Amino acid sequence: MKMTKEQAQKAREFLIHQARPLEAALYAYEFENGSREKVVEELNTFQNEDGGFGHGLEPDFRLSDSSPLATTVAFQVMSRISLDASHPMVEKGIRYFLQTYDEQKGCWMAVPEKVNDYPHAPWWHVSEEKNEGDWGNPTAEIIGYLHEYAELVPREFLEELTGRALDTLLSYPDKMDMHEILCFDRMAVRLADPPKETVYEKLKRCIPQVIGKSEKDWEEYSATPLTFIDSPKSPYLEVVDNSLIEKNLDYLINKQEDKGNWAPNWDWFGNYEEDWPKARDEWKGILTLNNLRILREFKRMR
Structure with a gap:
């Protein structure tokens, strides 16, 4: 299974228009030959005077x-x-x-x-x-x-x-x-x-x-094969069965949401309920960018 061009375009639209400016700049830099200076500019907004x-x-x-x-x-x-x-x-x-x-x-x-x-x-x-x-x-x-x-x-x-x-x-x-x-x-x-x-x-x-070995495990907040093996060059490739990695990649593609993003499978368990939605939206951008990196590395994008 490969991510379709339509899925990739939806992910792009989400990152460019709905993710934080930092993840949008990183996506442009890594996937579209965008500006490194723009990434630095966005990251700089998070740095304090103490460094x-x-x-x-x-x-x-x-x-x-x-x-x-x-x-x-x-x-x-x-x-x-x-x-x-x-x-x-x-x-x-x-x-x-x-x-x-x-x-x-x-x-x-x-x-x-x-x-x-x-x-x-x-x-x-x-x-x-x-x-x-x-x-x-x-x-x-x-x-x-x-x-x-x-x-x-x-x-x-x-x-x-x-x-x-x-x-x-x-x-x-x-x-x-x-x-x-x-x-x-x-x-x-x-x-x-x-x-x-x-x-x-x-x-x-x-x-x-x-690492979890099944889709049921992966639905929970836990390690998956792709948590550690994010490319075919990973030093840990030999310790996880390849069929499990391939199954995890299929699962990843299927978990993309309609708007093009991936969402966190955790929450704040009722703490600061008014603040969690903003954090959740920010995680969507982070997870979407990271998942695109993995899918590209494994040549799972059309």
């Missing part, structure tokens, strides 16, 4: 102040459009990471306590009981960006962090939270060998433990 990012860049928390988690989302974009280390947006962002590292805990906390003062999904609520989270999310991902822009980072600090990340990962059981797996994957792709291969080998054991 970090906020203002709902991650739609599930509406905190205007900077957070390490929202800043990783920004670096996903900066990396995708290949901003180099001399760009002011990159320099400020890396400086924010270096200044917000928690020496005592040996990691970055995803969000500050102030997130509680803004509309947010219940899983982002900070409390004494729920303030530690998984070490790798977002710390491992941040370490990846520090490697990508290593010329801006003290060498000894980066070496120490990388060693801690490897030790932490290898101490985990093979069944991990899917978000933490994604963070370690984003670190791995930016490492050199041999640590890159060490991380990949561990994640190859973890991924089959967490």
Whole structure:
């Protein structure tokens, strides 16, 4: 099964006219030879004076102040459009990471306590009981960006962090939270060998433990094969049966809605009900763009 031209056109119309300007600019850049400067311009609206990012860049928390988690989302974009280390947006962002590292805990906390003062999904609520989270999310991902822009980072600090990340990962059981797996994957792709291969080998054991195997599983908020295998070049292709990947691709095409978008399969469970619709609409743009990337990579678009 392939996505029809009509489906692709509907997705385009949705992204251009209904998604956030950031996702619209990214779509134009990635699919229509659009302007990288336009992407930078839109991403800049989310950056604060301290160099970090906020203002709902991650739609599930509406905190205007900077957070390490929202800043990783920004670096996903900066990396995708290949901003180099001399760009002011990159320099400020890396400086924010270096200044917000928690020496005592040996990691970055995803969000500050102030997130509680803004509309947010219940899983982002900070409390004494729920303030530690998984070490790798977002710390491992941040370490990846520090490697990508290593010329801006003290060498000894980066070496120490990388060693801690490897030790932490290898101490985990093979069944991990899917978000933490994604963070370690984003670190791995930016490492050199041999640590890159060490991380990949561990994640190859973890991924089959967490992915759903049926459409019923995929209807819930859970990992699918395509959560980790987003192209035929994925290092994890060998650990998931190809027929399951193909089935997941068919499922993805069938889940496109009439307006051309894909929608989140989660909600805020009655929290901030007046704010969830806006976040949901923003997620539609993010998911639609990401799904088009996957379908293009697997040559599932006509």
